Amino acid sequence: MRIGLDGISLVEARTGVGHYTFELARGLAEVAPDDEFELVSPFPFTSLIADGSDQGLPSNLRIVRAEVNALKKRWWTIGLPLYARQSALTLFHGTNYNVPLWHRCPTVVTIHDLSLFLYPETHEDHLVRRAHRRLPTMARTADLIITPSESVKREVCEHLPVKASKVVAVPEAPRRSFRPIPLEHTIETRRRLGIEDDFLLFVGTVEPRKNLLTLVQAFDEILRTTTLRPQLVIAGKRGWLVDDLFSYIKRTGIDERILFTGYVSDEDLCALYSSCRVCVYPSLYEGFGLPPLEAMACGAPVVTTRIPPIIETVGQAARLVVPKDVRALAQSIIELLQDADERQRLSYAGLERAAEFTWERTARRTLDVYHQALGAGAEKQRAASA
DSSP: OEEEEEOGGGSSSOOHHHHHHHHHHHHHHHHOTTSEEEEEESSOOHHHHHTTTTSSOOTTEEEEEOOOOTTTTSIIIIIHHHHHHHTTOSEEEETTSOOOSSOSSOEEEEOOOOHHHHOGGGSOHHHHHHHHHHHHHHHHHSSEEEESSHHHHHHHHHHSOOOGGGEEEOOOOOOTTOOOOOGGGGHHHHHHHTOOSSEEEEESOBSGGGOHHHHHHHHHHHHHHSSOOOEEEEEBOBOSSOHHHHHHHHHHTOGGGEEEEESOOHHHHHHHHHHOSEEEEOOSOOSSOHHHHHHHHTTOOEEEEOOHHHHHHHTTSSEEEOTTOHHHHHHHHHHHHTOHHHHHHHHHHHHHHHTTOOHHHHHHHHHHHHHHHHHHHHHHHHHHHO
8 A cells, every 4th residue: 555644744843733643654654564655745844854753764654745836736626636646645644634625545534623613712713714614524525534532533423524434533642752751861951941840740732722721820829828839831832812821920920930931842841741740731622632641651640631532541540620620720739749659659550551552553543444444435436436
């Protein structure tokens, strides 16, 4: 087989979908050495080349910048369908919600979540409008749909809607680099970033769905009602619709105890996960909940939210709270800061839970979906010619 995967999410610094795409492509190439895989984009892979990720890949995984002209710049409607035909792709996997609008090869699309449908207030209006126009079309066009959790599968079937037989839940996994690091090996990273020894950690894009206003309100309560004085470290690039968050921080005067690091490398992130007192992930909605799982893979005790996708991911290995319950979140953090034994228990439980998820398993299950889609595509062609 010759499989194309959407590489556009790898053009810039990697966040959630970019990490998924890269790890999946590498995992597929490793578990299926007799097949060929391509990460395809009409844009240069500047980020991959800059951080060296394009080096040392399996020989059957290629990074392809497709040549485009004025006509082919209409990538999803013209450029990609032409590329797929000229390159004789067996199947194309749209790893970021999109597949070619016309195609001769079978297609699979990954729908990571439906936040643009279910939590439109946490997104910019033009993106919500675009999702309502395009996503139902993509769901109908693809031969099969992958979701990262059973929860998102149910949502896709209900809201797009499609038949359950067309949707397959395939869990994701922590990146391979995430593992516990001895505390003394994290000192350089923390000093360079201005991080104290006693700190809470949030990882993710700073945007409304991550519910950071609830986190800083809980942090404010901790500072006001206890003698605890941890630093709150928020690691991730600034997103959108965050004026309320920064206004609250400035108004309450807790900005001196909060550090925004911006985007951090995987190496630095691993050091932060490994050395934080508690990793807090108070998201309102997720498709899977990868940051809590990656924190667990590094041995961090985790407090996160009691929502179905995250419950699927973390199991019993994390403290769970109702998403907007400021007091419950503050209390859970306080209890963990004051109880080293409980932190250690959660650390061990988290390591065991995270070990249940690997990119090899994700790749094998995705490969099964490809074979299923090829069978569905062949059936379509027989029906069309009958």
